[in-house]
Amino acid sequence: MRSLSAILPFIFxxxxxxxxxxxxxxxxGAAASGFGPSPWQEAARYxxxxxxxxxxxxxxxxxxxxxxxxxxxxxxxxxxxxxxAGSEKALKNYNAxxxxxxxxxxxxxxxxxxxxxxxxxxSMEGDYENASAAAAELVRIDAKNKACWLKKxxxxxxxxxxxxxxxxxxxxxxxxxxxxxxxxxKALCALHDNDTDQALELLDxxxxxxxxxxxxxxxxxxxxxxxxxxxGAVKSFDKAxxxxxxxxxxxxxxxxxxxxxxxxxxxxxYS
Amino acid sequence: xxxxxxxNMKSAxxxxxxFLIILLYPVCLGEEADYYDWKGLKAYDAKNYSDSIxxxxxxxxxxxxxxxARIHKGRAQRALKDYNxxxxxxxxxxxxxSLKRDAWSGLIESYSALNNYSQAAEAARSLxxxxxxxxxxxxxxxxxxxxxxxxxxxxxxxxxxxxxxxxxxxxxxxKAVSLLALGRxxxxxxxxxxxxxxxxxxxxxxxxMGLIHLAQGEYGEASELFENAxxxxxxxxxxxxxxxxxxxxxxxxxxxxxxxxxI
Numbered sequence: 234m235r236s237l238s239a240i241l242p243f244i245f246x247x248x249x250x251x252x253x254x255x256x257x258x259x260x261x262g263a264a265a266s267g268f269g270p271s272p273w274q275e276a277a278r279y280x281x282x283x284x285x286x287x288x289x290x291x292x293x294x295x296x297x298x299x300x301x302x303x304x305x306x307x308x309x310x311x312x313x314x315x316x317x318a319g320s321e322k323a324l325k326n327y328n329a330x331x332x333x334x335x336x337x338x339x340x341x342x343x344x345x346x347x348x349x350x351x352x353x354x355x356s357m358e359g360d361y362e363n364a365s366a367a368a369a370e371l372v373r374i375d376a377k378n379k380a381c382w383l384k385k386x387x388x389x390x391x392x393x394x395x396x397x398x399x400x401x402x403x404x405x406x407x408x409x410x411x412x413x414x415x416x417x418x419k420a421l422c423a424l425h426d427n428d429t430d431q432a433l434e435l436l437d438x439x440x441x442x443x444x445x446x447x448x449x450x451x452x453x454x455x456x457x458x459x460x461x462x463x464x465g466a467v468k469s470f471d472k473a474x475x476x477x478x479x480x481x482x483x484x485x486x487x488x489x490x491x492x493x494x495x496x497x498x499x500x501x502x503y504s
Numbered sequence: 505x506x507x508x509x510x511x512n513m514k515s516a517x518x519x520x521x522x523f524l525i526i527l528l529y530p531v532c533l534g535e536e537a538d539y540y541d542w543k544g545l546k547a548y549d550a551k552n553y554s555d556s557i558x559x560x561x562x563x564x565x566x567x568x569x570x571x572x573a574r575i576h577k578g579r580a581q582r583a584l585k586d587y588n589x590x591x592x593x594x595x596x597x598x599x600x601x602s603l604k605r606d607a608w609s610g611l612i613e614s615y616s617a618l619n620n621y622s623q624a625a626e627a628a629r630s631l632x633x634x635x636x637x638x639x640x641x642x643x644x645x646x647x648x649x650x651x652x653x654x655x656x657x658x659x660x661x662x663x664x665x666x667x668x669x670x671x672x673x674x675x676x677x678x679k680a681v682s683l684l685a686l687g688r689x690x691x692x693x694x695x696x697x698x699x700x701x702x703x704x705x706x707x708x709x710x711x712x713m714g715l716i717h718l719a720q721g722e723y724g725e726a727s728e729l730f731e732n733a734x735x736x737x738x739x740x741x742x743x744x745x746x747x748x749x750x751x752x753x754x755x756x757x758x759x760x761x762x763x764x765x766x767i
Contacts, residue, residue, distance in 0.1 A: 480742050482741070489746075
């Protein structure tokens with residue numbers, strides 16, 4: 234008994250010292266290697282979660298404060314940067330949003346959500362060059378995700394690089410042969426190459442998968458117009474307008490095709 | 505005697521109170537109806553449309569003759585896409601006051617949202633008959649007739665609007681559209697020219713002029729006009745679509761798809 238009471242203070246001192254060491258290790262980033270998150274990381278996560286809740290309730294200004302607080306606790310917390318960018322975007326602070334996304338990818342080079350949002354932000358600004366680079370990073374991280382290939386393809390298409398876009402759509406279609414968005418976009422590539430037969434084949438496939446896909450019906454109308462099949466074009470535009478009566482591309486296409494098909498003689502008399 | 509006098513005073517006081525209640529009751533109800541309508545409007549502004557309808561119903565319950573609450577209710581129903589419900593509400597409002605402009609306007613919107621352009625045109629005609637000096641009523645009637653496909657009658661309505669204001673661009677533009685649909689492009693072109701003299705940046709007229717050139721195969725002129733319309737409003741997709749169509753007509757598919765894919 235006497236010997237136990239003699240060593241008790243040493244046990245207590247040891248425990249306190251051990252705890253302090255553990256805390257120091259955790260805060261210096263050792264948490265990831267198995268020591269569990271530090272209180273700062275916990276606080277950062279808590280504030281991020283709170284911000285995400287506020288953001289989904291549409292309270293973007295309040296959410297932004299939470300994300301800022303989260304990042305003050307842990308400035309390398311990539312998810313908080315991504316969420317912060319979302320709130321900045323909702324508040325129409327596009328430059329700040331893009332800057333947050335840059336920080337997110339600096340904090341975590343393998344954060345697919347950050348690269349995806351960055352590609353979108355750059356594309357929205359019309360900076361397709363850098364958007365394409367961001368999308369390339371995205372597909373490198375998440376190559377099995379068809380949506381990533383579609384995104385990259387769309388950026389290439391917006392950039393005017395149709396061969397690169399087609400290659401990306403092919404990757405997406407390899408993953409899912411019934412991926413209608415990629416099939417539709419691939420059809421636009423075929424139209425670009427003046428291969429209206431292939432375009433029509435792809436668009437018919439999309440419309441078999443989803444008869445209400447108004448973009449596909451409209452593109453089919455344009456392909457038929459290119460072949461001089463104005464009657465069929467009007468029918469395709471009408472099909473798109475059944476889904477959305479105010480769909481501008483179909484309205485414009487139908488007006489032109491109808492003039493050519495029905496009113497050509499009338500207009501010739503005038504000219 | 506004292507007791508009798510006391511009783512007399514008591515009944516006099518009771519009678520006065522009763523009289524006051526009878527006199528003030530409708531006033532109180534009216535104020536309550538106004539209050540509930542105000543609560544409904546606040547809920548509507550906060551986009552809580554279902555809540556706003558509940559408040560408007562309370563207001564109508566308090567004062568069935570309070571037409572504003574009915575009109576506000578109809579608008580909230582439209583926001584919830586309950587167009588048939590809103591039609592019933594506007595009809596009930598018109599039973600209270602058949603000359604109420606907002607009720608007729610709401611009715612036009614609701615029928616139009618249901619693609620029932622014949623009823624919408626009927627409602628627009630009623631509104632125009634109530635206020636024939638208001639050019640907007642002629643325009644609304646013309647627009648509904650045009651949507652119904654009755655271009656000839658629409659033309660007459662637009663002429664009614666331009667009789668009131670010869671420089672009424674919206675009515676002139678719609679008149680040009682009717683003329684195009686009736687196969688009178690030369691007259692349509694003249695009217696579009698007239699609009700562009702009033703306002704050279706009127707994008708609808710610029711785009712419309714481009715369409716006339718496109719229909720005649722004058723692709724260079726058409727492209728220039730679509731480009732001008734896009735410059736006036738870069739976010740407007742219609743001239744871009746028309747530009748793509750023009751390029752397809754010329755078999756310039758690569759250029760067409762570069763524009764079309766970015767719309």
